[in-house]
Amino acid sequence: MSDRIFGAVGLFLALGYAWAALIIEESFLSDAVGPKAFPLIIAAVLGLASLAIFLKPDAAPEWPSLPRLLEVALAVLAMILYAILLPEAGFILATAVAASYLTWRLGSAPIGSVLIGCLTSVGIYAVFHLVLGLSLAKGPFGF
Amino acid sequence: MDTLSSLADGFVIALTWQNLLLALLGCFLGTIMGALPGLGPSNGVAILIPLAFTLGLGATPSLILLTSVYYGAMYGGRISSILLNIPGDEPAMMTCLDGYPMAQQGRAGEALSLSGVASFVGAFIATWGLILLAPQLVKIALLFGPAEYFALFTLAFATLGGVASTNQAKTAFAAALGIGLATVGVDTQTGVPRFTFGEVHLYDGIDFLVAIVGLFALSEVFLFLEHRHGNAEANASKVSVGRLMPSFALLKYCTPTMLRTSLLGFVAGVLPGAGASLGSFVSYTFEKKLVDKEGTFGKGDPRGVAAPEAGNNAAAGGALVPMLALGVPGSGTTAVLLAVLLALNITPGPLLFTQQPDVVWGLIAALFIANFMLLAMNIPMIGLFTRVLLVPPRILMPIVAMVSFVGIYGISGSSFDLLVMVGFGVLGWVLRKLDVPLVPIILGTLLGNAMENNLRRAITISNGDWAVLVGSPLSIGLWSLAIIGFVLPIIFGRVLKARMRHMKKDEESSTID
Numbered sequence: 001m002s003d004r005i006f007g008a009v010g011l012f013l014a015l016g017y018a019w020a021a022l023i024i025e026e027s028f029l030s031d032a033v034g035p036k037a038f039p040l041i042i043a044a045v046l047g048l049a050s051l052a053i054f055l056k057p058d059a060a061p062e063w064p065s066l067p068r069l070l071e072v073a074l075a076v077l078a079m080i081l082y083a084i085l086l087p088e089a090g091f092i093l094a095t096a097v098a099a100s101y102l103t104w105r106l107g108s109a110p111i112g113s114v115l116i117g118c119l120t121s122v123g124i125y126a127v128f129h130l131v132l133g134l135s136l137a138k139g140p141f142g143f
Numbered sequence: 144m145d146t147l148s149s150l151a152d153g154f155v156i157a158l159t160w161q162n163l164l165l166a167l168l169g170c171f172l173g174t175i176m177g178a179l180p181g182l183g184p185s186n187g188v189a190i191l192i193p194l195a196f197t198l199g200l201g202a203t204p205s206l207i208l209l210t211s212v213y214y215g216a217m218y219g220g221r222i223s224s225i226l227l228n229i230p231g232d233e234p235a236m237m238t239c240l241d242g243y244p245m246a247q248q249g250r251a252g253e254a255l256s257l258s259g260v261a262s263f264v265g266a267f268i269a270t271w272g273l274i275l276l277a278p279q280l281v282k283i284a285l286l287f288g289p290a291e292y293f294a295l296f297t298l299a300f301a302t303l304g305g306v307a308s309t310n311q312a313k314t315a316f317a318a319a320l321g322i323g324l325a326t327v328g329v330d331t332q333t334g335v336p337r338f339t340f341g342e343v344h345l346y347d348g349i350d351f352l353v354a355i356v357g358l359f360a361l362s363e364v365f366l367f368l369e370h371r372h373g374n375a376e377a378n379a380s381k382v383s384v385g386r387l388m389p390s391f392a393l394l395k396y397c398t399p400t401m402l403r404t405s406l407l408g409f410v411a412g413v414l415p416g417a418g419a420s421l422g423s424f425v426s427y428t429f430e431k432k433l434v435d436k437e438g439t440f441g442k443g444d445p446r447g448v449a450a451p452e453a454g455n456n457a458a459a460g461g462a463l464v465p466m467l468a469l470g471v472p473g474s475g476t477t478a479v480l481l482a483v484l485l486a487l488n489i490t491p492g493p494l495l496f497t498q499q500p501d502v503v504w505g506l507i508a509a510l511f512i513a514n515f516m517l518l519a520m521n522i523p524m525i526g527l528f529t530r531v532l533l534v535p536p537r538i539l540m541p542i543v544a545m546v547s548f549v550g551i552y553g554i555s556g557s558s559f560d561l562l563v564m565v566g567f568g569v570l571g572w573v574l575r576k577l578d579v580p581l582v583p584i585i586l587g588t589l590l591g592n593a594m595e596n597n598l599r600r601a602i603t604i605s606n607g608d609w610a611v612l613v614g615s616p617l618s619i620g621l622w623s624l625a626i627i628g629f630v631l632p633i634i635f636g637r638v639l640k641a642r643m644r645h646m647k648k649d650e651e652s653s654t655i656d
Contacts, residue, residue, distance in 0.1 A: 032602050032607040033607075039338075043319075046319035064370075079548075079568070106537035120538075
């Protein structure tokens, strides 16, 4: 069943891609092939492959149960928040929080995970910023 | 003679303090990454690419660092295979078969050091093979025009799934997806924006480094979260390592095996789409057929440890041949190494050897140096690496995630790229669940533009005649190879993969009872 859905999504993706290729505005100066032809070939390959997956699906993979799926979704959310807040909060603070969260969800004890998170953050800061001189996000406190 | 003097020049470049230090660092990090289950060579190299950039290293030093990681990871994969019966990466799967039984008999130390020597022999012979074969391949590649290159790229994609691929439709899907991603951005020939939907960030395309780190490293973190095996492994200390040095007699006993399988592995590595996993598999089965008269393979035969290790390291070296000479990688990790080259503004391929010989020969010399370092590191310091296996993934995986973010942020300094990376992480996780290979996606984003440019160049030269694509014997040959390479796995793939799994299963049941 998973592969049927996957194939259908792939087909829509191929159609959407082909449509987006067709509406590319061509410039008046163009080579013999133009900017549309190659994407259309790729859209055809994408569509055919999706069709094959749809018609001849493999056995479905073992999808995680709902709580585990939620777990992954929350981790994604945490990473998105991290990406957005990194420039505001500064490297050390943002990384400590994100690393604590991840190690906690992977099974560390709550207090231990805060400690591990802070150590991870400070460790990366020391190695990458202080030793290697990489510029990391500066927050309101300058680190 | 020409080759030898070029090689000597290469050693002059590689033997600076900075480069030696980078090689040492690369070997060390690579071995650790290879040893940790879940972090394979492609992951290891992918995570470290941004590091090499943000350090502001030049082309040759970056390549030295990253190929050392590549070779190191190939060495490291065996450690967890032998001690834990969990392959550290896919090519090391076959090493479990005889390595783990040896460890159970209290000969873990011997197995580790013997496989270290075997890895060395394999990589050493393969590096010589690279020196001898790559310049010959370059001579052929110089005959290629745009139409032939287009056919060659198609060949690379068609065979990438490998002989052991189970579902070619999924490989084709992945390749098309990757190439499609590469077409996002301003068209290089006419300057029209394509697939950008008015988003300015997308005008210069999707950075393939962002895609690689997201697809490989972050999706791994999600997989661990899903199963929450944050506390798995960590019983490496239970196995006693035993004596560390292999006896001279044992080495001599295994020498013919190592030499044979090195050659075999090298050939498997050079062939497109085969890669290191197949190299070790072919080596093991070949040796088993040839020398296993008493039926000791699978029960802790030292030759069964030496064969796959020599094979997979030789294949790792062999896979560098098409990558350097043609610009078309033959395996996942070499695809990631290609990303390094492209990001450094180096176009691999026949011209690389004539225009930037210092890069090529410096790299090859560095491979030799890295190889000796790895041998020296892997025998006396093996205890240290086995300790690393004790770091639980619950601590390790957040570090991997954070280092990925640091690397990408260090290159671009933009939140947008980080968000794209998270998106790729999720995509990678879903695709992995669906058994879609990730390597064709990477290769697609890397080669998509070159492929399109060659197509358009070929057709522009012929004044719009598409028949030029099959206009020379060389391109017809490449097209037929591509078709054969794509169709063959549909017939044989299931059988081969089933046999690989079957051997592993047999082994597991025999160690349990």
